[in-house]
Structure formats: C-alpha cells, structure tokens
Amino acid sequence: MEEITSGKSKTIIEVIDSGPLKISGNFILKDLKRVKETPMGEVLLCRCGKSSDKPFCDGSHKIK
C-alpha cells in the first residue's frame, strides 16, 4: 500500500464505463429510502437501475 504524502485524504469518485460508481476514501453514505450503514473505505453504487441490492451494485448491469 502506498503512503499518501500530502497527509490529506482524498475521496475519489470513479464512474466505471458501463458499470457502477466507485467511491473510495472518506465518505458518509446517506440513503433516504433504506437503512444502510456506510461501508468502510470503498463502495460500488448501482448506475443502471437494475440492482436488487440498491443502492449497491450487484452485477445486474452485465445481464442482457
């Protein structure tokens, strides 16, 4: 694992092509519809609308 030299944690949001939204770093997840705990470190959020584990990605976007 690499050291973060700046000393400041940076939250990275990555839009994966034809896939979910990847959030890594320092974040708080607030789901206004469901009671979900904020996962530690990294999370994959559904962007296709088909996941049966919303708001998380469950790989449903790959099924045609």
Place this chain on the structure above:
Amino acid sequence: MSLDPSFSGGRKYSNDEITVYWKPSACIHASYCYRELIEVFDPGRRPWVDMKGATTEKIIETINLCPTEALTWKWNDEAKNQSVGIDQSNHIRFRRPELLAQKSNVPEENPITVKIMIDGPIVLKGDFSLVYSGINKDFKEGIVSICRCGASDHQPFCDGQHRKIGFTG
C-alpha cells in the same frame, strides 16, 4: 412570474409575503421540492411553480431543502430579510450574495456526503475528484448528481429522466 434583470437565466415567483427565485442551470434534480410539495412545485405544469398551492411557511420549509441554489427565496418586506438566520439555508442572503449583499459561511463538509435520493440520483457533496470518460475533475465544496436509473441522456449525470420513466429504487 417575470424575469428579473438582476437575476439572469432565472425566473421569480411571488405571493404577498415572499419571492421565490428559480435558477434552472443550478438544478441537479435532487427532487426534494416536488416530492415534498407537488401542490406548489410541479415539473409537469407550466408555470411549474404555483405560489397559491400552499402556505408561505410550507413553501419556505420546502425551498430550504433544496441542496443547490436552484430554489431560493426572500421576504418581500426588505426589513425582514436583515434578521433571517442561517437556519433558513436557502434564503438568498446565504445562497445569492450577488442579489443581497451579505456574506455568510456555509460549513465545509469533510468527509464528503453521498446521498441516495428516493427514486432519484446519487448526490455527491464536498471535496472530491470525479473520474469519468478519461476525465479527472477536482471539486472543492462541489455538488454533483449522478444518474442512478440508467436513463439519463447526459451520463453519468442526472438530467431528471428518472421521473419521466417512473424509476423506483
């Protein structure tokens, strides 16, 4: 309803007590307004804001939920605007210093907040880097909404399509 020369690109709506400012370019389709008060804020109606649809108190309460400055408001009685507190988060004094010269400090958020809107987008707020289609963009106290229904024409961003397709989730 009329255009305000001091407020380009937007519209304003008034009742006897308050004026509501609508700035479409700032809207991220978080959808608090119509979910909370469809009687006043109905995206399917023209004009979409009906100031007669609810009490002033309820309209103010709903506008204060808007996470951006797409909806802001002020009292028509200028004297009353001077004593408005930060709890009235979407009063133009706090959101639009250019409309009413008065500065305020909105508290910084770190860590960032990732809000999953009911039947709507993911709303990201704070300091973060957004990576998409080979672009890496840094946001400082930024606010961005990401499509969650898959139907947006402006991927990866929300453009309000979730409401048209009746997305639930």
